[in-house]
Amino acid sequence: MEVLLHEDLAALSDLDEQSLLESLSQRFKQDRIYTYIGDILVAINPFKYLPLYEKEVSERYKYHEKTKLPPHIFAVADRAYQSMLxxxxxxxxxxxxxxxxxSGAGKTESTKLLLRQIMELCRANSQLEQQILQVNPLLEAFGNAQTVMNDNSSRFGKYIQLRFHNSSVKGAKINEYLLEKSRVVxxxxxxxxxxxxxxxxxxISPDDKDMYGLLDPTQYRYLNGRYGSEDIVRKWGEKYSEVCNAMDMVGFEEQEKVDMMTILAGILSLGNIMFEPTETDALRVTDKSMGWLKATAGQFGVQEEELLRSLTCTLSVTRGEAIRRLHNQQQAEDARDSIAKVAYGRVFGWIVSKVNELLAPNVDFDVELSEIGILDIFGFENFAVNRFEQLCINLANEQLQYFFNHHIFLMEQIEYKEEGIEWESISFKDNKPILDLFLTKPIGILSLLDEQSAFPQASDRDFVDKLNSKFKSSPHYEVVRSHSPLFTVVHYAGKVQYNGLGFLEKNRDTIPASIRSLFINSVTPLLSLLFAATISRTGTLMPRKAKLMQKADDNFNSTRKQSVGAQFKHSLAVLMEKMFVASPHFVRCIKPNGSKLPDQVDNKIVMDQLRYNGLLETIRIRRDGFSWRPSFKEFAQRYNILLIKPDLPLTKESCMSILNTTKIHGWKCGSSRMFFKYWHQEELARLLERLGKAAVVIQKDYRSLRCRRKYLSLLVEVHRQRQAQREREEREAREEEEKRDQELEEEMKRRLDMEQENKSKEAEYLFLPLLLLLTYSAFGKYSDLFPFSTFCYVTALFKNLLKKGF
Ligand SMILES: Nc1ncnc2c1ncn2[C@@H]1O[C@H](COP(=O)(O)OP(=O)(O)OP(=O)(O)O)[C@@H](O)[C@H]1O
Structure with a gap:
């Protein structure tokens, strides 16, 4: 039991298909839906609620050590986020x-959980993060549908690029792949x-229902006249408010929402327009559907007669002459359906482009952003009837499987050989020949499809005949003897029989110029914008400014447009380019049974998936192989810190010295790079972390020492300043005192002087008359000899002598 419940299957020494199945199903029965194969996560869809995603669980998986917690989708989010940083x-x-x-294995649910946890990790609570999370319900409502394999099946693929600056999210971009438009009709x-x-x-509210001209759901042919039980309808109603909230949250304008709903209502009405032949060659709309024609024209904002004309005939210009060709009933119905598909497809494309506009990173161009991409592409499909869409979906899955094989098996084993590492080769199911069957030029399925699509007279039968003649000897192709244009491709996940009917038309995906110009002139601004938009080489809708529309439309030529197959091929190539330069993390989802039931494992269904996913081989390569292979330079640069020697040369010898300081075993050394087991990454990360923690302690102590020193020197300075202050104050006090003494002295002197003066004045007053008397009496006799002036002079002399204290 111990072995069976092992959380990492790559750690088991011996495992065959049967024990792998047993191990996974035992874990599943105990609600342990996640299991590791080294660094790859296997997730089995529980088809029931499990208490695995609560806030408290999410907290535990933040910055956790992988081996300390059970396998979980949150652990993948954590590893991707930490690695990005x-x-x-x-x-x-x-x-x-x-x-x-x-399909139905749980990819979309896993994507949502990953997104949520990554937002948690960057402590997201701003409007941008909420907007990113709200994008999902919006895209799901427009891009998902119930299929026999999954009640909420994604009918488009998406690659979500989350863009970060340092640790916080700055924006997001959604790349959508090939919406299954044919589902609309x-x-x-x-x-x-x-x-x-x-x-x-x-x-929708009754008032809005009237406004959009919506009627009873069972009346619409495009809905197959089917609706749902009360319970289901209630859930749809709730979902509608969720979608409206999401539109508000993401930032759609009121008029845009109204236009969008009007177009949807128009598509439903359009589907009810039926045609019948008249006695002349012309077609007419049946009496019963005249009302629908009127309603559609109103909802699409075009003239009723013009709409009818574009449905029942084609106008083409040859050598300056307009030629009108009448449609037969089938052609009119095709024109009707193609309008519905194009309108819906473009609404979806517009939503995605609008979302991208609103979520674009708001940072300077020179700010370098890091990225985590999450790929949730439609799962492998094999229905009773498989059409062009299934072919594209399965091609995308082939491409993904190739990406997986390339990373896990091919690159790894090539490097062992090149670097002289002893290795017993592990065989795997290489699907490159199947990819080549689809993508090779000029003789691959898509090239032949394009070739046939370019001939207006070619039929789907011609296309399948061409395939039969070119690939009849291929081990990945089987000719089917039938009146219908059938053919079989042996995919990595099993044989799928395709029905070639409609392949050419779907691949061309053109709308007649007359229909396009009719809708460009619609009074509904959104519809006009959508039909004037161009489609990029990768199939992305590119809305244009209104003024530029008409000019380009004048020389619009539908044959210049890329085929759907070519667009899809390009978009896959661009996607692979992005993914090949990033570090990949793999989540392999498994569907436990075909009935979408909880607690049930259908051994055959699970075993098939384990086989075609190559899980047993994956376990072997993860157990015996070296999944992490950094170059000497890369390794020495990152881990030289473990030696604590600056300026270490980035050589093989340095790598050896670094590793000799650790207790890590089991690695190998090639001629230009090191070879490590998947768990070595964790061990080395732990050493770095330990060193990081030690560095923090050293930094802390050093900082505290510096602070203490600074504090002490500040203290001395304070003392010095205080002392200086004290001295200054004392000096000032002293000077003040001296000044006061001096002033006092002066004052005393002044008073003394005054006293003296007063005294002399008194003497003057006392002695002057006497002096005068004396003088006069002494000199009186000789007054003749001494004139009066001499007398005055002598008197003044005395007076002065008295003043001076004589
Ligand atoms: N972790 C889970 N917990 C509970 N239920 C789940 C979980 N994962 C998936 N499911 C259930 O399985 C259903 C199908 O899952 P999901 O839509 O994610 O599949 P898918 O692989 O994306 O399929 P498709 O390729 O068709 O889009 C979900 O609607 C949900 O009911």
Whole structure:
């Protein structure tokens, strides 16, 4: 039991297919839906609520050590986030998380959980992060639908690029891949149209229903006249308010929402327009559907007659002459359906481009952003009837499987050989020949499809005949003897029989110029914008400014447009380019049974998935192989800190010296790079972390020492300043006192002087008359000899002598 419940299957020494299955299903029965194969996460869809994603669980998985907690999708989010920031074994790098598995295996749920946890990790609570989280319900409503394999199946692929500056999210970009537009006009048994139609009909208020001209849901042919039980309708209603909230949150304007709903209502009405032949060659709209024609024209904001004309005939200009060709009933119905598909496809593309506009990073161009990409692409599909869409979906899955194989098996084993590492080769199912069958030029399925699509007279049968003649000897292709244009491709995940009917038309995906110009002139601004938009080489809608529209439309030529197959091929190539330069993390989703039931494991279904996913081989390569292979330079640069020697040369010898200081075993040394087991990354990261913690302690102590020293010198300075202050104050006091003494002395002197003066004045007053008397009496006799002036002079002389204290 111990072995069976092992959390990392790569740690088991011996495992065969049967014990792998047993091990996973035992864990599943105990609600342990996650299991590691080294650094790869296997997730089995529980089809029931499990208390695995609560706030408290999310907290535990933040910055955790992998081996200390059970395997979890949150652990993948944590590892991608920490690796992006360069906190784990490697320096900062862009990351991508690749989620794969067949339809209904749980990819979209895993994507949502990853997004949520990454937002938690960057402590997100700003408006931007809320907007990023709100994008999902919006895209799900417009891009998901019920299929026989999954009630909430993604009918498009998406690659979400989260962009960060340092640790906080600065923006996001959604890349969408090939929406299954044909679902708007046709759904197979047991399937439904896109969720938004049902949500809108269930959740809209009676007033708005009147405003948009919506009627009873069972009346609409595009909905197959089917609606749902009361319970389901209630849920759709709730979903509709969620979608409206999401639109508000993401930032859609009121008029844009109204336009969008009007277009959806128009698509539903359009589907009810039926045609019948008249006695002349012309077609007419049946009496019953005249009302629908009127309603559609109103909802699409175009003239009723013009709409009818564009449905029933094609106008083309040859050598300056306008030629009108009448449609037969089938052509009119095709024109009707193609309007519905284009309108819906473009609404979806517009939502994505609008979301991207609103979530674009608001930072300067020179700010370098890091990225985590999450890929949630439609799962492998094999229905009773497989059409062009299934072919594209399965091609995308082939491409993903190739990416997985390339990373896990191919690159690794090539490097062992090149670097002289002893290695017993592990065989795996290489799907490169199947990819080549699709993508090779000029003789691959997509090239032949393009070739045939370019001939207006070619039929789907011609296309399949061409495939049969070119690939009849290929081990990955089987000719099917039938009146219908059938063919079989042996995919990595099993054989799929395709029905070639409609392949050419879907690949061309053109709308007649007359229809396009009719809608460009619609009074509904959004519809006009959508039909004037161009489509990029990778199939992305590019809305244009109104003024530029008409000019470009004058020389619009539908044959210049890339085929859908070519666009899809390009978009996959661009996606692979992005993913090949990032560090990948793999989540392999497994569907436990075909009935979408909880607690049930269908051994055959699970075993098939384990086999075609190559999980047993993955376990072997993760157990015996060296999944992490940094170059000497890369390793020495990152880990020289373990030697605590600056300026260490980035050589093999340095790598050896570094590793000799650790207790890590089991690594190998090649001729230009090191070879490590997946768990070595964790061990080295732990050593770095320990060193990091030690560095923090040293920094802390050093800082405290510096602070203490600074404090002491400040204290001395304070003492010095205080002393100086004291001395200054004393000196000032002294000077003040001296000044006061001096003033006192002066005052005393002044008073003395005054006293003296007073005394002399008294003497003057006392002696002057006497002196005068004496003088006069002494000199009186000789007054003749002494004139009066002499007398005055002598008197003044005495007076002065008296003043001076004589
Ligand atoms: N972790 C989970 N916990 C509970 N239920 C889950 C979980 N994962 C998936 N499910 C259930 O399985 C259903 C299908 O999952 P999901 O839509 O994620 O599959 P998918 O692989 O994305 O399929 P497709 O390729 O068709 O889009 C979900 O609607 C949900 O009911």
């Amino acid at each position: 360069g906190r784990l074994a490697t320096g900062p790098r862009n990351q991508c998380i690749v989620i794969s598995g067949e 046709h759904q197979d048994e047991g399937e439904r149209n896109f969720h938004i139609f049902y949500c809108m009909l269930a959740g």
